Amino acid sequence: MSSLEKNRSKLVALLAKPGSGNNSCADCLDTDPDWASSNLGVFLCTKCAGFHRNLGSHISKVKSLRLDNWESHQVEFMDANGNMVAKEKFEKNVPLFYRHPGPNDPDVLREQWIRAKYDRKEFTGPEPVHYLQGGVKEGYLYKRGKDDHRFQLRRFFLNEHDYTLRYFVKENKEPKDVIPIQDMNACFCPLKMSNPNGMQITYLKDGNSRCLYLYSEDGKDIVDWYNAIRAAKMTLNRVAFPGTKDKVLARRLVRDFIKEGWLWKTGPSGKESYKQRWFSLDDRRLMYFNQPMDAYPIKDIFLGTEEEGYKVREGLPPGFREKEQTYGFTLKIPGREFKLCADAHDERQSWMKVLMQVFQRPLSPQDNSARFR
Numbered sequence: 001m002s003s004l005e006k007n008r009s010k011l012v013a014l015l016a017k018p019g020s021g022n023n024s025c026a027d028c029l030d031t032d033p034d035w036a037s038s039n040l041g042v043f044l045c046t047k048c049a050g051f052h053r054n055l056g057s058h059i060s061k062v063k064s065l066r067l068d069n070w071e072s073h074q075v076e077f078m079d080a081n082g083n084m085v086a087k088e089k090f091e092k093n094v095p096l097f098y099r100h101p102g103p104n105d106p107d108v109l110r111e112q113w114i115r116a117k118y119d120r121k122e123f124t125g126p127e128p129v130h131y132l133q134g135g136v137k138e139g140y141l142y143k144r145g146k147d148d149h150r151f152q153l154r155r156f157f158l159n160e161h162d163y164t165l166r167y168f169v170k171e172n173k174e175p176k177d178v179i180p181i182q183d184m185n186a187c188f189c190p191l192k193m194s195n196p197n198g199m200q201i202t203y204l205k206d207g208n209s210r211c212l213y214l215y216s217e218d219g220k221d222i223v224d225w226y227n228a229i230r231a232a233k234m235t236l237n238r239v240a241f242p243g244t245k246d247k248v249l250a251r252r253l254v255r256d257f258i259k260e261g262w263l264w265k266t267g268p269s270g271k272e273s274y275k276q277r278w279f280s281l282d283d284r285r286l287m288y289f290n291q292p293m294d295a296y297p298i299k300d301i302f303l304g305t306e307e308e309g310y311k312v313r314e315g316l317p318p319g320f321r322e323k324e325q326t327y328g329f330t331l332k333i334p335g336r337e338f339k340l341c342a343d344a345h346d347e348r349q350s351w352m353k354v355l356m357q358v359f360q361r362p363l364s365p366q367d368n369s370a371r372f373r
């Protein structure tokens with residue numbers, strides 16, 4: 001075995017070194033890293049390695065574990081460092097509300113995490129970075145018009161002192177809306193919005209779910225807004241649930257949608273034609289829209305538990321026919337049945353599975369208050 005081959009096998013063996021954390025990506029925790037940064041001493045998945053490469057080799061020198069040549073001193077450096085050692089250094093001070101990216105998260109979260117961690121070194125100082133200056137954040141974001149659907153710059157103002165997010169259409173005028181952050185949700189929807197930095201905000205307005213579609217041209221800016229919203233919600237949670245551990249509160253900040261996609265829906269009689277609707281499952285709320293980026297859903301359905309009569313089953317009730325070449329299922333809620341069809345068999349199974357999981361989950365006190373909102 002040549003010395004290069006020996007180095008490579010030593011390096012690959014480091015993936016399994018006990019307590020090293022090297023068996024999952026240092027940044028998104030995806031399994032089986034294939035790459036490493038030879039100067040930062042971390043093992044990485046393919047996607048995160050790509051964002052490391054974008055930082056430039058003066059910050060991170062990316063190499064393939066199996067295809068590149070490794071010198072003995074480089075392997076020794078990787079052995080002396082590794083993912084857990086780097087975590088202690090680069091993630092010393094990550095605020096609890098900060099969103100760590102997972103293997104399936106949008107690229108903007110992954111990229112900004114990597115930039116914050118290794119380039120801006122936001123988490124290595126003695127004090128955490130503040131996403132709200134003096135409890136407020138203000139700036140401009142592109143917002144999609146409710147009627148004309150055009151994205152235009154609007155001023156946004158997040159205030160941790162009264163727990164609101166305001167936005168303004170005209171300067172020095174009253175805000176267009178004052179959004180209490182208590183029931184407000186924020187999540188990234190890059191695919192639906194065809195924009196890598198696209199973020200959706202959902203809140204309650206006059207008893208309906210109102211959706212805002214926002215983006216910033218700058219990835220750091222939109223992720224800073226997202227984390228500022230999380231920070232403000234953390235402050236609110238501390239007041240609303242005194243005595244609850246911060247770690248627990250940090251899990252209740254904002255939510256990603258469980259699932260979104262097109263389904264066909266027919267009316268109650270069995271005679272109506274099928275209409276295609278965009279469905280979004282947000283925790284215990286199922287919303288359906290005429291178009292994916294509508295400001296308001298056509299309907300917003302609270303989902304309770306199996307014991308209360310919420311059910312989903314394959315196929316349609318007697319008297320109903322599936323739309324040609326689709327796969328039907330029935331969603332039953334107390335007093336109503338929804339007859340739905342998915343374009344693919346797997347898609348139907350996937351919807352049924354996530355709905356069933358919601359029905360099997362016990363209701364929390366927050367869930368119950370959401371039911372009557």
Ligand SMILES: [Zn+2]
Binds near residue numbers: 029045
């Ligand atoms: Zn990764």
